[in-house]
Amino acid sequence: MEFTIQQIAAMLGGQVQGNEQAKINMLAKIQDAKPGQIAFLSNPKYEQYIYTTHASAVIVKQDFVPKKELQTSLILVEDPYSSFTILLEEYHKMISFQKVGIEEPSFLGQGSTCGSNIYRGAFSYIGNNVKVGDNVKIHPNTIIGDNCIVGNNTILHAGVKIYSDSKIGSNCVIHAGSVVGSDGFGFAPQADGTYKTIPQLGNVIIEDNVVIGANTVIDCATLFGDSTIIRKGVKLDNLIQVAHNVEIGKNTVIAAQSGVSGSTKIGENCIIAGQVGIAGHLVIANKTGIGAQAGISKSVEEEGEKIMGSPAYDVKDYFKSYAVFKKLPDLNLRIRELEEKIHSYKSNGHSL
């Protein structure tokens, strides 16, 4: 990418002071920036850097008045941090979608169709009867099974594996090594101690705007016509386990290494920290907050609860109990002491 300072100012609705025609090809922090880069100044604490920066341009607040001479050009805007964020996002989008075309060898099954402007990396595999939308980026070694659908603008990073019959929405990102649609963990115990595999015949549906981290696993539903469902706007971190028939509600966020057991339904806009375990067949209310490493063994019925512990309950109560837990050896002594006092009192002839 390469833009003039003028072009960037136009994008941000800002005004230029300095060389409008200088070229910008990268974003940077004000203290690290090199010529050709653009930075921002929002926090007055960092003002000193604007007088020494090597950036070709700095985005500043519109009422900024330099106290010394400047070597850099300025773009004056209402909110420098927001403006810089807009640039970051544009840059990120550009980077994320810059790959176009088909690297060979790659595999395209029968009856499969791909939209315009897509990238299919080398050693990527698209099975039969797959529908891939526009602007989709399929990185090297990614596998899409038969009959899958992948919506527009979705990015599948390297080595993602999507089992047959999965449906992935638009504007999703799935990071490297994640698995969508593996068999649910269902086995029926037999009289001789062995287990019979319960066939897993459902699929996975991932709605729009979902982000899935690296090496996360989402199992398919058990029955025909049933789906494990990840609703619109859900964000899942790395190494998460989502079991069969789970549903995760809109805009819920789950941090790394958490696991959700079979058939549990998680509400919308929940915030679930890392290494949390949620048992099967539960219903978790909207806006539930779950602390790190909690173990959820029963449904959460009230919206907005914050829970912690294993099994988990109210986070404040948990911490109050944990504070006493740390003093348990002392409590133990004090109880013994009380007992001794009472005992010695009795042995002194008092009729307690």
Add this chain to the structure above:
Amino acid sequence: MEFTIQQIAAMLGGQVQGNEQAKINMLAKIQDAKPGQIAFLSNPKYEQYIYTTHASAVIVKQDFVPKKELQTSLILVEDPYSSFTILLEEYHKMISFQKVGIEEPSFLGQGSTCGSNIYRGAFSYIGNNVKVGDNVKIHPNTIIGDNCIVGNNTILHAGVKIYSDSKIGSNCVIHAGSVVGSDGFGFAPQADGTYKTIPQLGNVIIEDNVVIGANTVIDCATLFGDSTIIRKGVKLDNLIQVAHNVEIGKNTVIAAQSGVSGSTKIGENCIIAGQVGIAGHLVIANKTGIGAQAGISKSVEEEGEKIMGSPAYDVKDYFKSYAVFKKLPDLNLRIRELEEKIHSYKSNGHSL
């Protein structure tokens, strides 16, 4: 797949009422079924649906007497649910084993042999001197290292990585992204604070009828001639860690995100819940049950124990303690109150 109702009835040892020649190509739930599909009715609560279902056939108990007119054909059997399960399994088997042949490009090393009826997906890799049995399905991007053996009817899903010298039994399923045979985590501390890698030279043996979930890791044994062993019929869920020299006994089931440290020997028919951690060099007795998120720090000697907590002990005792843990702030107050009473008693001149 496509069968007549008559053929399916014959398979199930049932009798047809209605159109024997109608074609069935799919299984479904009675309330969702479409023409061409077969459903079952087992629970009387669902009887209403049989009068409105679009299924071409419904499997019912042999003494079923309809109360209204039916649009669907019936197959009368002794146990409708079991019969439906048989169909599910047959269908699942058909789906799982339907891929046959070699997609190109795929890689076959020197001295390696494959049995009949196998599938080698595109970008799958078989190293040198590998023996692959009959009906094996090697999905795209799966890697089998040198000198491995893979038994008959085993399915390796997409992107499975098997290190050299591993032995995989018959009728196994390994899901996408799992790793078999990576180096055990062994390092010798040196005087200067660095660590020297202890070479990991053993292998992994997976016996027959083992199922391994997605993105699970099984490390190889440390010494020559030693093996990390997964016994017959073991079922491992997703994202599980099995360290070097571990042995997991016959028919043991482990849920997602649990981890077993080096050299631990787990007995037969154990049931281990999710996110459990088991320390190294332990022996876990047969039929041990371990609750979710438990941390096992010592061997379990008695068969059939149920344990929980971190460090784990008897599950009932754990829950009794946890119930009191939740009341600890209250207990703390009550102890203080007792102390104050005793103290005030003493200050009132009594000789306690």
Add this chain to the structure above:
Amino acid sequence: MEFTIQQIAAMLGGQVQGNEQAKINMLAKIQDAKPGQIAFLSNPKYEQYIYTTHASAVIVKQDFVPKKELQTSLILVEDPYSSFTILLEEYHKMISFQKVGIEEPSFLGQGSTCGSNIYRGAFSYIGNNVKVGDNVKIHPNTIIGDNCIVGNNTILHAGVKIYSDSKIGSNCVIHAGSVVGSDGFGFAPQADGTYKTIPQLGNVIIEDNVVIGANTVIDCATLFGDSTIIRKGVKLDNLIQVAHNVEIGKNTVIAAQSGVSGSTKIGENCIIAGQVGIAGHLVIANKTGIGAQAGISKSVEEEGEKIMGSPAYDVKDYFKSYAVFKKLPDLNLRIRELEEKIHSYKSNGHSL
């Protein structure tokens, strides 16, 4: 590999008793060894085996005097165990680096360069402008994104995925399925309950002599010019999560399934057990020891602390509290008993 006993003795600085010209092609345990293999005897408990072993040679202490006739040759050294370890390491190195050359098809992007003596497995992918050093082994299906650097003698096992702009040092090993450089988990909540993705534009730096297990994930840093950093000599086990902007200090060892949240800085020579969770924005002092399943919610300031629990604190204190936790139901009863005694005392007319 094949060496004479004489060659091996020379390598170890030992002396041969027996047939110097016999060929050795493998290492084994003394009780399992076959002809052509070499074993060692260090622990006197195992002396019996030296009289029956089929090994062609046994490494023994220089003062070893056989009590019976021997069928095997001897190599006399100062410390048989250390000598055997040297052979193990040499053998392991030979095995690890034996693959050389380019298997086809494999992918090499524009402007990328590879050193001498490297291995590029089939279906491995090297993007544009990548610099790969000498003796690097890139196993099948491994992906290296654009602009990466990989140092000399580094081994990338099958299916490793390295995102663009990552820097990997020399003498590193990354095991199968691990991911380096995936996006950090950063989302800004919006007024309507949705989340906006915060672009992740930094990279990952892995210094020399780092070992990373299988299916581990290391996210890139958020800002331009920032890096998630794994310092020299760090050893990470399988299925570990390392979030954006984390720094892990020199020679720190982390066991399987642990997770480190964003921007946390872990010191040098720490030992962190399995399934540990560390919150974000903390500083963990050098030589900290963290027990299995601990949850670290605040910084550790003093060097050499050993902590445990969730939230974690001093390990000895934790175990003391946990010992009392197990007796809580009993404590609960004793408190009630005390209360009843005091109460009955009062109701007996005493003025407590």
